[in-house]
Amino acid sequence: MNNFKNTLNPPKILVLGFALIIVIGTFLLTLPFSTEDGNGLPFLDALFTATSATCVTGLIVVDTGDTFSIFGELVILSLIQIGGLGFMTFATLLFLILGKKISLKERLLLKEAFNNISIAGLVKLVKRILLFTALIEIIGGLILTIRFSFDMPIGKAFYFGFFHAISNFNNAGFDLMGGFNGMTSYVDDPFVVLTICALITIGGLGFIVMNELYEYRKTKRLSVHTKIVLATTLLLTASATILIFLFEYSNSKTIGPLSEWGKILGSFYQAVTPRTAGSNTLAIGDLTHSTLFLIILLMFIGAGSGSTAGGIKITTFAVLVATMWSQIRGKEDVVLFKRRIVNETILKALTVTMCGAMIVIVVTILLSIIEQRHSFMMYLFEATSAFATVGLSMGLTPELTPGGRVLIILTMFAGRLGPLTIAFAITKRRKKEAFRHPKGNIMIG
Numbered sequence: 001m002n003n004f005k006n007t008l009n010p011p012k013i014l015v016l017g018f019a020l021i022i023v024i025g026t027f028l029l030t031l032p033f034s035t036e037d038g039n040g041l042p043f044l045d046a047l048f049t050a051t052s053a054t055c056v057t058g059l060i061v062v063d064t065g066d067t068f069s070i071f072g073e074l075v076i077l078s079l080i081q082i083g084g085l086g087f088m089t090f091a092t093l094l095f096l097i098l099g100k101k102i103s104l105k106e107r108l109l110l111k112e113a114f115n116n117i118s119i120a121g122l123v124k125l126v127k128r129i130l131l132f133t134a135l136i137e138i139i140g141g142l143i144l145t146i147r148f149s150f151d152m153p154i155g156k157a158f159y160f161g162f163f164h165a166i167s168n169f170n171n172a173g174f175d176l177m178g179g180f181n182g183m184t185s186y187v188d189d190p191f192v193v194l195t196i197c198a199l200i201t202i203g204g205l206g207f208i209v210m211n212e213l214y215e216y217r218k219t220k221r222l223s224v225h226t227k228i229v230l231a232t233t234l235l236l237t238a239s240a241t242i243l244i245f246l247f248e249y250s251n252s253k254t255i256g257p258l259s260e261w262g263k264i265l266g267s268f269y270q271a272v273t274p275r276t277a278g279s280n281t282l283a284i285g286d287l288t289h290s291t292l293f294l295i296i297l298l299m300f301i302g303a304g305s306g307s308t309a310g311g312i313k314i315t316t317f318a319v320l321v322a323t324m325w326s327q328i329r330g331k332e333d334v335v336l337f338k339r340r341i342v343n344e345t346i347l348k349a350l351t352v353t354m355c356g357a358m359i360v361i362v363v364t365i366l367l368s369i370i371e372q373r374h375s376f377m378m379y380l381f382e383a384t385s386a387f388a389t390v391g392l393s394m395g396l397t398p399e400l401t402p403g404g405r406v407l408i409i410l411t412m413f414a415g416r417l418g419p420l421t422i423a424f425a426i427t428k429r430r431k432k433e434a435f436r437h438p439k440g441n442i443m444i445g
Contacts, residue, residue: 021054025046028072029072033069033071036066036069045405052174053083057385058174059382059408062398063180077166128214140196143195144196147191171203171303172308182279183196184282187266196279200277200279201275203277209229228315236298236314240294248282266282277309284392310389359414378395381396386411386415389416
């Protein structure tokens with residue numbers, strides 16, 4: 001029994017915890033009163049939906065707004081909130097309510113869940129995360145409620161407003177608009193576009209960054225991690241908005257018919273959502289190939305570490321770009337914001353990126369073998385979206401065969417929890433080798 005307990009290290013507990021939440025969600029979604037027709041979802045569809053919600057992905061095989069009852073939608077919303085913040089956050093909240101002391105083991109679990117460097121101040125951080133989350137979701141929900149109240153009864157507007165606020169802050173991308181159309185009816189609406197983009201961006205910064213920004217009024221300093229996240233987020237969003245605007249400007253199926261202001265809003269929304277919310281105001285299947293490939297790159301990069309988003313994370317991307325630039329310039333050290341990046345961090349970045357790339361490649365190949373009915377771009381897009389827990393799709397998801405659905409379920413689960421396990425594996429204390437092999441010279445390039 002003791003040996004079993006010892007084998008349950010923090011990453012394994014996190015994996016088992018998320019798996020248990022998915023199982024419970026699957027069971028609830030199969031109940032008759034979870035769907036509008038009173039039949040409940042078939043098991044595989046329920047498993048797919050529960051996994052997508054818990055892993056805050058947003059890929060759907062049935063339309064959320066048309067299929068589920070209020071109960072089913074609330075189950076999905078609960079899975080999104082738990083999956084976005086992490087079940088350890090809610091377990092800690094329960095302990096605090098009950099007045100239970102947070103043990104060292106539980107602090108280690110929190111450290112893994114938030115991808116934090118140390119266990120110092122984690123309980124205080126959890127309290128702030130819950131406060132930040134509640135405040136941001138309430139503000140976003142109220143703004144969307146006011147806007148939706150012009151289009152629907154106030155009760156429905158309130159429900160829609162808070163559902164979409166919670167979904168997008170947690171970078172899930174589920175919506176209630178119906179017809180697999182996403183938020184396309186609000187493509188040029190500044191209130192909806194700017195509010196949802198703000199929710200997605202804030203949720204994607206990461207809780208460590210949010211806490212540092214809150215503390216800045218006292219400390220007047222930001223860590224190099226926070227500076228990298230903020231700078232890279234701004235750079236990626238701005239450059240992607242400009243490129244999508246140029247790529248889609250004359251596309252009559254997307255932003256072509258819109259006013260200049262509408263074109264900007266449409267481009268901006270589609271530049272923000274791949275990091276990694278999955279909501280859309282443009283029909284993904286109608287985008288140009290250049291835009292689709294750009295979105296694939298954005299999805300793979302993702303957002304900040306320790307956030308509600310997925311992908312390899314923008315800090316990983318920034319370290320790799322800085323390493324490449326240093327090598328090109330013949331510099332020995334990799335420097336970001338006047339801080340030298342240690343070799344261990346560079347190796348971690350390379351490992352996470354290569355693991356992510358291999359998952360996307362393998363899943364794309366397997367999809368092309370299993371499905372055999374669609375274009376290669378659709379398979380690559382779907383695989384990247386599932387791994388990066390984005391939720392954008394070119395329309396392939398509802399048409400997936402049972403084998404394809406199982407594959408995407410596993411990919412979403414691996415995308416949400418794989419990086420945590422990888423990070424733990426490569427940050428374990430390295431044993432001193434008894435001997436070192438002689439150096440070998442290899443030609444590169």
